[in-house]
Amino acid sequence: MSTVDGSIEPRHERLKKRMRQPAVRRALQAGPVPLAPDAIDWLARLLLLDGLPFEAIVPVASMLPPESLRFFHVDDHWLDALLNGALSVADRGPDHARMLERLRVQVGAEARSAAAELRMRTLAGAASARVPAAVPGAPAKPPAQEARKPGAGSSGMLLRSSIVADVPGLSVSAFADDNRTEALRLLRIDHLSSTVLIALFDGVARRIEIAEPAHALHFGVTRSPDGQGPPRIELRRSSGPGLGTAPPGEPTVDVVLREEKDEQGGPQVIDIRKTVDELNAGLASAGEPAKLTSATLGVQLVRAQRRAVFICKP
């Protein structure tokens, strides 16, 4: 800094003295006073379109007819305007407006990062309340967050269908590509009514999957196509990296029933012991020598939840 002789010393001393004042030091060290976390969370929920009137999101009913699935991009400028409107309640004069102009950027950034974390935070809170930390094998912390392309914006979908009511706990996942390699973080999934579901993703979705809830995953066997003969189990690898995939040749094993029964609804009870022996033998001949446990028997019997896949054309 170029200084004029004689003027530097007094100014330097003057400032030094002022900087010693506790109030000035506190103000300088602390920076802007942060907005209360609850208020930030409320703004974050606004950014996730939570609490907005449905008409603001879907102004005309024909945009979302019954039995339809609609994809969308979220407009950041619209959200900025929404946020500025909410913050405008603090604007009571020219000084307030100038101060708000300076604080807006910071509050906006905080609300956005809170919006990105809100769902995971809620989930983690609910899970830790339900599952004691000592459960062996329980994940110690949420799985690593999926990466997000900077500046990709967010996108989402609205589903208006009877399946929203018929299949409680539908799960939605989104990917930035067609091949399930790049998963997008789910920012929000919520029922807007008993038949309307909204989901928001952190990024632009290319592939969206709607599935029955994971607990609809069930155990079963395969009936022979013609209805004759005993039901079968398709063998799956029970260990190693290929866990759950079919061994080469897709071998099957017949289910052993305790007693053959008529078609009139008599007990069709599986002889678990003999079926497990058959499965062990079948797996051994497929190169999977390990003996089945209850968990790996579950792997053999598992029938995945049903899943619908949608590819969004750009």
Added chain:
Amino acid sequence: MKATKGTPWLALLVLSSDNGEIVVSRDGGAAAGTTGARPVALREYLSPPSRTLGPVFSNARDEGQLLADHPDPGFEPGNPPARNPGIACMVVDVARDAWVAVAPALDELAYLAHVRDSPAGDEAVLGAGRGAFSVVTANRLPGRPGGRFVAHLVSLEGFAGYLPGQANEPSAQCDAVRLLSLARWEFASGSGPAPMDSTRRLSLGALRMPVAPPARGATRTKAEEAVEAALAHGFVGLPRARHDGTRETALYRGPCHPVPSAHAPQARYAKADEPRHEATGLADTSLATAWQLGRLLALCNRGFAEAIAPWMRENLANGYLLAARLEDPPPVAATARAEQGPPAVGALREPDAITRTAESLLGQMLSPDGELSLVTGLAPPTDPTGVQDRHASFPGVLPPAELEKVVAGGGDPHKALRDHMNEGGEDAA
């Protein structure tokens, strides 16, 4: 084979509702529901009527202790809970033949229970996504479409000896086995379409208003094309009242667009209907609506209003404090330096280091985008309207210098003021 410590004591029994596999109301107790489960007193579970089997505990004292701990002489299945101080159990009486046919053997139990560790966390029901879940598998295939079945999650504690293949497997002398039903549900074995099948029939597309295809042979005007293009970008036309009360159609679109939003941030406008949609010339009320909506929602939310008022007050107080205490206007160069952060320790030895640090911190704190500092941006607190130093330029006010001149010259200040105003009026004309 004996039950060991690792043998599960839970089992899921799938029983047919229509084949007499569940014995109902044999002893005239409370009417069983459609699942066949009914409440009885604890002692009726521990010591069921004749020809019905109850649990056998390895330690005979357990049973006595249970009853001693929970005496319930007054239990009447029909009475409300307040008049039934003892324990009521939900029990299901399984017919002996069904028990022998359906109950898992002791060595099968270990295959029918495991723990599923779910990391999914993508379900619509918050909180149901993650955690360890106990899984109990049944061993029966519900046959026949249309057949009705009941699944009972039962406790096998005390029944190990009665399991099929065990020494005490119930003989034909006995009618039923009385089990604790911990959970139960009915289902029908169906053949209809699964709910998920209807995803095939969903209409798919982007969130926008549908456009009717043009009539055959009809050509479109430029205006029609412009409106269609607006609809394709997610706009809808909505009626609105203008300031002067006349009505017009304005464009609106919500936060959800059918196309990625590539447009630049909207400029500031004084009135909500000022922004115009370029192609159609219609008023674009989207962002004004968003702003107003945010404001109204914030005004509805008392907690938010209570948090934001003190936040603004404290920030302003800090700003005023710094503006008052550090009154030297910072040089322009401070703005550029603000982005570099505080100087290193060595740099603090320079004579004006503290000044620069203060300025740099101020710059960082007050203008995150590095444009202005609060010291020059804010008016002093005694002038909330910010017009004090511009009084002289207002019409009807004589500038102080001129007033002094008139008074010193012995003239009439009022006349001078009138001349001053007329002068302005003529200028404007």
